[in-house]
Amino acid sequence: MDAPAKPTRIQTQKRELILDAALDVFSTNGFRGSTIDQIADAAGMSKPNLLYYFKSKEDIHATLIQRLLETWLAPLHEIDDIGDPLTELKAYIRRKLEMARDYPRESRLFANEILQGAPRIMPLLEGELKSLVDEKALIIKGWMRDGKIAQTDPRHLIFSIWATTQHYADFDVQVRAVLGPDRGGDGRFDDAARFLEQLFLDGLRPKR
Amino acid sequence: MDAPAKPTRIQTQKRELILDAALDVFSTNGFRGSTIDQIADAAGMSKPNLLYYFKSKEDIHATLIQRLLETWLAPLHEIDDIGDPLTELKAYIRRKLEMARDYPRESRLFANEILQGAPRIMPLLEGELKSLVDEKALIIKGWMRDGKIAQTDPRHLIFSIWATTQHYADFDVQVRAVLGPDRGGDGRFDDAARFLEQLFLDGLRPKR
DNA sequence: CTAACGTTTGTCCAATCGGTCAAAAAATTG
DNA sequence: CAATTTTTTGACCGATTGGACAAACGTTAG
Numbered sequence: 120m121d122a123p124a125k126p127t128r129i130q131t132q133k134r135e136l137i138l139d140a141a142l143d144v145f146s147t148n149g150f151r152g153s154t155i156d157q158i159a160d161a162a163g164m165s166k167p168n169l170l171y172y173f174k175s176k177e178d179i180h181a182t183l184i185q186r187l188l189e190t191w192l193a194p195l196h197e198i199d200d201i202g203d204p205l206t207e208l209k210a211y212i213r214r215k216l217e218m219a220r221d222y223p224r225e226s227r228l229f230a231n232e233i234l235q236g237a238p239r240i241m242p243l244l245e246g247e248l249k250s251l252v253d254e255k256a257l258i259i260k261g262w263m264r265d266g267k268i269a270q271t272d273p274r275h276l277i278f279s280i281w282a283t284t285q286h287y288a289d290f291d292v293q294v295r296a297v298l299g300p301d302r303g304g305d306g307r308f309d310d311a312a313r314f315l316e317q318l319f320l321d322g323l324r325p326k327r
Numbered sequence: 328m329d330a331p332a333k334p335t336r337i338q339t340q341k342r343e344l345i346l347d348a349a350l351d352v353f354s355t356n357g358f359r360g361s362t363i364d365q366i367a368d369a370a371g372m373s374k375p376n377l378l379y380y381f382k383s384k385e386d387i388h389a390t391l392i393q394r395l396l397e398t399w400l401a402p403l404h405e406i407d408d409i410g411d412p413l414t415e416l417k418a419y420i421r422r423k424l425e426m427a428r429d430y431p432r433e434s435r436l437f438a439n440e441i442l443q444g445a446p447r448i449m450p451l452l453e454g455e456l457k458s459l460v461d462e463k464a465l466i467i468k469g470w471m472r473d474g475k476i477a478q479t480d481p482r483h484l485i486f487s488i489w490a491t492t493q494h495y496a497d498f499d500v501q502v503r504a505v506l507g508p509d510r511g512g513d514g515r516f517d518d519a520a521r522f523l524e525q526l527f528l529d530g531l532r533p534k535r
Numbered sequence: 536c537t538a539a540c541g542t543t544t545g546t547c548c549a550a551t552c553g554g555t556c557a558a559a560a561a562a563t564t565g
Numbered sequence: 566c567a568a569t570t571t572t573t574t575g576a577c578c579g580a581t582t583g584g585a586c587a588a589a590c591g592t593t594a595g
Contacts, residue, residue, distance in 0.1 A: 129562090129572075147443055151360035155553060168573050170554065205532065227442055230497070234435055234442070236355060237500045244504035252505045268531045274506060275522035276531070282494035283487045289438070290490075292445045296452035297460050298482060314483035322530035323476045323484070324413065337542075363583060375585085376543050384583065536595100543590070552581070561572065 134172050137162045138186075141179045146227040149235065150180055184232065184239060187225050192248070194218065195277075198255050204262040205320065208280075212315055215284035220308045226288035252277060280319075287311055342380050345370045346394075349387045354435040357443070358388055392440065392447060395433050400456070402426065403485075406463050412470040413528065416488075420523055423492035428516045434496035460485060488527075495519055 140161035144153045155176050159169040173179045194214040198207055219226055237244055252274060259273035287294060287308065295303035302310065348369035352361045363384050367377040381387045402422040406415055427434055445452055460482060467481035495502060495516065503511035510518065 127571075133572090149357045149360055149439075149443070152357055152443070154551080156551090165574055166553090167555080167575085171572070174554095176553065208531065230438070230442055231357075233498050233501050234355075234438055235357070235360070237504075241500070241504070244501055248501075249505050249507065266533050269525065269529065269533050271525050271531070272518055272522045275519055276526075278494060278498075278502060278505075278519075279491045279523070279526060282490040282498075286486060286490035290441050290486075292449070293441050293452055293456075294486060296445075296449070297457050297486075299457065310480055311483055311486075314480045315487070317477065317479050318484075318487060318526070318530060320530045320532050321477065322526060322528045323416065323479070324528050325474050325477050341542095362581080364581090373544055374583090375545085378584065379542070382584095539592100539594085541590105541592075543588105545588090546586085548583105548585080550582080550584105553579100555578075556576090557574105558576105559572105559574075561570100563568100563570070565566100565568075 130172065133162075133164075137164075137169055137172055137179065138183060142183055142224045142228065145180060145183065146224040146231065149231045150176075181239065183228060187228060188240070188243065190222075191218075191225065191229060192251060195251060195255060198258065200258045200261060204259075204267040208268070208319065209316060212280055212284065212319060213312060215280060216287065216308065216312055216315065219284050219286075219288035223288035223291060226285050230285065230289045283315055283318075338380065341370075341372075345372075345377055345380055345387065346391060350391060350432045350436065353388060353391065354432040354439065357439045358384075389447065391436065395436060396448070396451065398430075399426075399433065399437060400459060403459060403463060406466065408466045408469060412467075412475040416476070416527065417524060420488055420492065420527060421520060423488060424495065424516065424520055424523065427492050427494075427496035431496035431499060434493050438493065438497045491523055491526075 137158065141153075141158045143161055144157045148157070153176075155166050155169060158176075158179065159166045162169065173182070194211055197214070198211055200207075232238075232240060255277065256273040259268070259276065262268045263270045263273070294307065298307055345366065349361075349366045351369055352365045356365070361384075363374050363377060366384075366387065367374045370377060381390070402419055405422070406419055408415075440446075440448060463485065464481040467476070467484065470476045471478045471481070502515065506515055
């Protein structure tokens with residue numbers, strides 16, 4: 120009957136250590152570009168030892184992806200039609216930007232997966248993600264009908280928020296290179312936050 | 328003295344064929360995720376035959392990247408302060424969106440490179456790209472001083488245009504999955520164009 | 536025809552890959 | 566302590582990889 124056999128303290132610790140190292144490696148090299156040896160090195164253990172905790176490279180990656188998705192969609196879940204629409208959207212943009220700042224590795228892991236055609240999470244995109252977006256698009260559409268925000272395509276609005284915020288994680292090296300060492304430092308996320316708020320609220324047309 | 332020995336007709340033809348096949352393969356699998364055999368298969372020739380035209384996998388990739396960058400920055404080059412600022416920016420957004428539609432493979436190749444830390448093009452980002460952005464940021468800053476467009480950060484404005492347009496190439500499978508088979512079709516770029524124009528011009532705050 | 540040159544491929548090689556295994560080393564339990 | 570279980574590792578395996586090479590094939594010029 121093979122009971123699950125609850126994990127020892129060492130097991131949970133080491134598994135966590137491996138997952139953190141693997142996130143480093145996978146997020147910068149992609150799945151195929153990463154080797155078990157690299158991950159084992161980064162985790163400070165031998166390859167067979169790593170394979171004692173995870174039965175394959177796929178297994179590590181799958182665990183990582185699954186965990187990622189839970190936290191990744193949380194900000195979108197939080198959108199509801201209770202508060203003020205513009206405040207709600209501003210808060211969503213801010214949360215997404217904070218995630219790009221605080222969890223850039225997760226963002227890049229996700230980007231790598233999508234770039235390569237999402238072979239491992241396609242069903243999830245068409246299922247859970249699509250219905251979540253559909254649901255939030257309806258809320259946004261309601262705001263538009265009530266004249267609370269401008270009339271536009273709610274789905275492309277969501278895309279544009281994803282794109283602009285995740286850009287600071289996924290294209291980090293480019294952003295840093297262009298801004299130079301001065302503003303490539305810590306201030307760039309504050310600058311981005313200010314800019315995005317203005318863009319999404321009022322656009323570029325000058326006031327008159 | 329080893330003259331360059333001008334290439335035969337077959338050589339230029341086959342090299343082009345290989346580059347096209349390699350663009351397919353590299354853009355969906357990344358550099359390390361792609362094999363010479365895959366590229367050779369896609370080009371309809373044997374591996375040694377391919378290596379007769381390019382001396383290594385690196386060589387193919389480098390050629391591809393170099394070529395990409397020439398065309399990739401062309402739209403940004405075209406921005407000047409002769410025309411009307413808002414029209415100029417609208418045109419830039421449109422051109423970038425058309426490139427995402429017509430050259431998605433190039434966009435993904437670039438994204439893959441940046442995601443992995445831009446190991447092969449870092450100097451170019453800090454040199455050519457940075458100075459080009461600096462130059463255009465100055466033009467945009469001028470428009471802002473003249474009150475032609477709203478006061479904001481010109482560099483983050485450029486980032487947001489890159490992010491929102493390239494998103495439709497790099498995250499294509501996600502966009503399609505979320506929009507569903509109906510709007511995942513051909514119309515999505517038109518929808519995106521309409522949405523982005525409104526976003527960048529007037530934002531989301533309702534008119535009153 | 537034949538010599539010269541450009542093109543193509545089958546075969547091979549060393550390095551690296553994901554993963555196995557048995558045996559040693561630690562840790563835990565009685 | 567000894568017995569048992571968990572953890573760690575060195576050695577190894579078959580498959581895949583990037584690339585080399587020489588031989589074969591094709592084409593063209595004399």
